[in-house]
Amino acid sequence: MSKPDEVLEVRDLVKRYPAVLAVDGVNFSVRRGSCFGLLGPNGAGKTTTVEMMEGIMPPTSGEILYEGHAIGPRFRDEVGIQFQSTALQDHLTVLETLQLFRRLYKHGADLEQVIQMCSLEKLLKRDNRKLSGGQRQRLLLGVALVNDPKILFLDEPTTGLDPQARRNFWELVERIKENDKTVILTTHYMEEAYRLCDEIAIMDQGKIIAQGSPQALLKEHFDDVILELPKSDLPSPLVDFAFPVLERGDYIEISTPDVNLALAMLVERNINLNRMQVRPRNLEDLFLELTGEDLRT
Amino acid sequence: MIRRIAAVLNARNVEFLRDRSTLGWNIFLPVLLVLGLSFIFSGQGRPMFKVAVLQQTGQIDEQLHPFLQTKYIEFFTVADQADAVRKVARHKIDMLLQFEPEDRYWVNPEAPKGYILERLLLQTDPGIARAEVSGEAVRYVDWLLPGILGMNMMFSCLFGVGYVVVRYRKNGFLKRLNATPLRPIEFIIAQVLSRLILIMAVTVFVYIGTRYFIDFRMQGSYATLFIVALVGAICLISLGLVVAARFTSEELAGGVLNMLTWPMMLVSGVWFSLEGSHPAVQMLARIFPLTHILDAARAVMLDGATLTQVMPQLSALGLMSVVFLFTGAAAFRWQSD
Numbered sequence: 001m002s003k004p005d006e007v008l009e010v011r012d013l014v015k016r017y018p019a020v021l022a023v024d025g026v027n028f029s030v031r032r033g034s035c036f037g038l039l040g041p042n043g044a045g046k047t048t049t050v051e052m053m054e055g056i057m058p059p060t061s062g063e064i065l066y067e068g069h070a071i072g073p074r075f076r077d078e079v080g081i082q083f084q085s086t087a088l089q090d091h092l093t094v095l096e097t098l099q100l101f102r103r104l105y106k107h108g109a110d111l112e113q114v115i116q117m118c119s120l121e122k123l124l125k126r127d128n129r130k131l132s133g134g135q136r137q138r139l140l141l142g143v144a145l146v147n148d149p150k151i152l153f154l155d156e157p158t159t160g161l162d163p164q165a166r167r168n169f170w171e172l173v174e175r176i177k178e179n180d181k182t183v184i185l186t187t188h189y190m191e192e193a194y195r196l197c198d199e200i201a202i203m204d205q206g207k208i209i210a211q212g213s214p215q216a217l218l219k220e221h222f223d224d225v226i227l228e229l230p231k232s233d234l235p236s237p238l239v240d241f242a243f244p245v246l247e248r249g250d251y252i253e254i255s256t257p258d259v260n261l262a263l264a265m266l267v268e269r270n271i272n273l274n275r276m277q278v279r280p281r282n283l284e285d286l287f288l289e290l291t292g293e294d295l296r297t
Numbered sequence: 298m299i300r301r302i303a304a305v306l307n308a309r310n311v312e313f314l315r316d317r318s319t320l321g322w323n324i325f326l327p328v329l330l331v332l333g334l335s336f337i338f339s340g341q342g343r344p345m346f347k348v349a350v351l352q353q354t355g356q357i358d359e360q361l362h363p364f365l366q367t368k369y370i371e372f373f374t375v376a377d378q379a380d381a382v383r384k385v386a387r388h389k390i391d392m393l394l395q396f397e398p399e400d401r402y403w404v405n406p407e408a409p410k411g412y413i414l415e416r417l418l419l420q421t422d423p424g425i426a427r428a429e430v431s432g433e434a435v436r437y438v439d440w441l442l443p444g445i446l447g448m449n450m451m452f453s454c455l456f457g458v459g460y461v462v463v464r465y466r467k468n469g470f471l472k473r474l475n476a477t478p479l480r481p482i483e484f485i486i487a488q489v490l491s492r493l494i495l496i497m498a499v500t501v502f503v504y505i506g507t508r509y510f511i512d513f514r515m516q517g518s519y520a521t522l523f524i525v526a527l528v529g530a531i532c533l534i535s536l537g538l539v540v541a542a543r544f545t546s547e548e549l550a551g552g553v554l555n556m557l558t559w560p561m562m563l564v565s566g567v568w569f570s571l572e573g574s575h576p577a578v579q580m581l582a583r584i585f586p587l588t589h590i591l592d593a594a595r596a597v598m599l600d601g602a603t604l605t606q607v608m609p610q611l612s613a614l615g616l617m618s619v620v621f622l623f624t625g626a627a628a629f630r631w632q633s634d
Contacts, residue, residue: 054476056472056475056476056632073478076476076477076478077478079476081473081476083469083472083473083476085469086469086470086472086473087465087468087469087470087473088470088473089308089309089312089470090312090316091311091312091315091316092308092311092312096308096311099304100304100305100307100308101477103300103301103303103304104301104304104305104474104477104478104479105477105478106478143473147477
């Protein structure tokens, strides 16, 4: 039985292709008004899971409950979806595209509000084909909002965007969250998940390997911070050091629960600390900790 | 439902009308073809002599008459005298010969080819009896025009629907529509209506445009011709939807569409009459919608046939449309499995 504040519940979800088990018995629920993030590397099963939740793809087994009931025709009217890659109809303007999708729903949002929320005012007469990556994602978000959805699915919404466009998009999602909408987000950008999500589930090889709020998960798995040092600042390789040392590209990372002690030991070895950075543990570290693999590989 | 169909219909129409290159191609290609071919065939064009020999069955015995040994004339047998005489009158056959119980020939005195054949025949047999039929001469361009219009409709309907829907599926637009309350049948109806409106508008435009340059023959009623074109277009669009139902590859869809359009272009009577061709070819031609469209259109334009007279062709097209539409709707997928 679903709890009253659970808007979506996923039970024992499996998706099997002839040669691949894409989703392997996944269970989780999404609270009303929260932002739920599915994280994982490419091929982890995030998009497959989300597309089954969206009703686009049938599961091999398992069930998905929307407000306690199996997904039915009402679901299509009450969700908004932004796919990872979607083409829009050629030769239509931004405004015509929004109008097309708005007319497919019986009830929906005021287009003016959608246009304003997605900052599309200056693009209304522009041909879809002439939009930049960021503008296009804003339009696709607008298309996903035309029916004033209760749940908004965003599948890798900022993949391929430059950092500025990505940050602008995050601000849009934060504005949407303020309107009490439930957001389900898939991403492989940990910073994105950390900033937007109230709860995350980390997927790897079709399974959920950790679930909870980003802060709680980090607290649960780590009690240390990371000291980052350029390799070039080390007179010799850092062997027999009291804390774990990890090489990452041109940097080394020292994980330590005691920064004072670690700093003292580095000073003792005459290491230049001018370019050293101290950072807290992040979700990327968590993924590495859980799977032994770098998220971006 | 109507609101959703209207939304998709409107969007597709806007897309088509703003795609200037496709629109131009749809309008100007048939006009150019008609103009070019009418120019080519208006002069000392290639003779297309078709002589039917009245006999019940079997091969034509060349020893029956020396005329049968003449080269560059296509001889073939017919069994129904009345029907053959009517075809001579309508220029589908240039001459009809009979050797049992007496030697006799029918020729249309208005037909240039009939006149030449008659001169040749009388060279070999001055005493053969003449039986005249009458009928106004139909130029090749009169005969060709319905073929060109039909061919343009065929390409536009099949590629315009089949190719476009497959492209929508491949680039994920159909998947996006699937995430809305739009139902497959609503999407299909919108595509059929959109292409139907566009192809009928383009065909009428091309017809009027061609008429401006060429004074071609139109014996029947415009309303009947419009109905023939309408039913034919529905049938061809429905066939396009069958191709579009599942494919995700434009290359594969293009190949299948070519496989459908080329045989139709060759054996449905776009360029030349199928009279006298192998029975298997004639039978094959009957399974193609374009054959029925052209039969009906030529009957209306050249012979002034009424709606009742072209009802057999319209019925065949209607039946095919129902089969294609149901097959297309049942097989339709928003995205690949």
